[in-house]
Amino acid sequence: MEKFVFSGQDKPKIFVSGSIRGGRQLLDTYGFMCDIIGEAGAEVLSLHVADPELEETESKMTEQEIYDRDMGLLARSNALIAEVTVPSTGVGYEICRALDLKIPVLCLHRPDAAVSAMVLGNPYPLMVVRSYSSEGELKEIIIKFIRAL
Ligand SMILES: O=c1[nH]c(=O)n([C@H]2C[C@H](O)[C@@H](COP(=O)(O)O)O2)cc1CO
Numbered sequence: 001m002e003k004f005v006f007s008g009q010d011k012p013k014i015f016v017s018g019s020i021r022g023g024r025q026l027l028d029t030y031g032f033m034c035d036i037i038g039e040a041g042a043e044v045l046s047l048h049v050a051d052p053e054l055e056e057t058e059s060k061m062t063e064q065e066i067y068d069r070d071m072g073l074l075a076r077s078n079a080l081i082a083e084v085t086v087p088s089t090g091v092g093y094e095i096c097r098a099l100d101l102k103i104p105v106l107c108l109h110r111p112d113a114a115v116s117a118m119v120l121g122n123p124y125p126l127m128v129v130r131s132y133s134s135e136g137e138l139k140e141i142i143i144k145f146i147r148a149l
Pocket residue numbers: 016017018019020021022023048049058066070087088089090091094
């Protein structure tokens with residue numbers, strides 16, 4: 001892939017949101033998304049979402065420490081990219097919080113996912129929802145979104 005270079009401070013910061021307690025079946029996809037975002041020249045602030053050892057590290061944190069850390073990272077982000085195929089209360093909350101903070105949101109899902117109407121029917125101009133059927137398509141959508149930030 002042709003590398004798109006952002007200069008120093010311009011490097012967009014991305015909060016990747018994906019299911020944790022909602023189910024970890026798409027963990028590999030979250031990892032793939034983080035890799036693509038890095039290749040696109042942006043920085044992922046929430047790499048823990050794609051960490052297979054996350055349950056162990058987060059178990060040393062209190063619930064409030066997890067919440068405070070994530071809300072702090074989200075507030076510093078230029079965009080939120082959420083994988084919404086696996087329903088998750090936390091992902092839904094982060095999407096809503098990002099929109100409140102006027103942070104652009106990209107929601108991605110597999111074509112057969114039962115995505116909530118709160119996402120599919122959301123009219124916020126800062127919210128984009130896209131379905132993908134392959135890693136190639138997922139990559140293309142993410143790169144296009146980051147370049148338009
Ligand atoms: O341990 C955690 N660490 C953490 O960062 N989160 C955040 C990031 C994820 O995008 C989102 C997942 O929420 P949930 O656990 O409800 O699926 O919440 C959520 C949890 C557990 O709820």
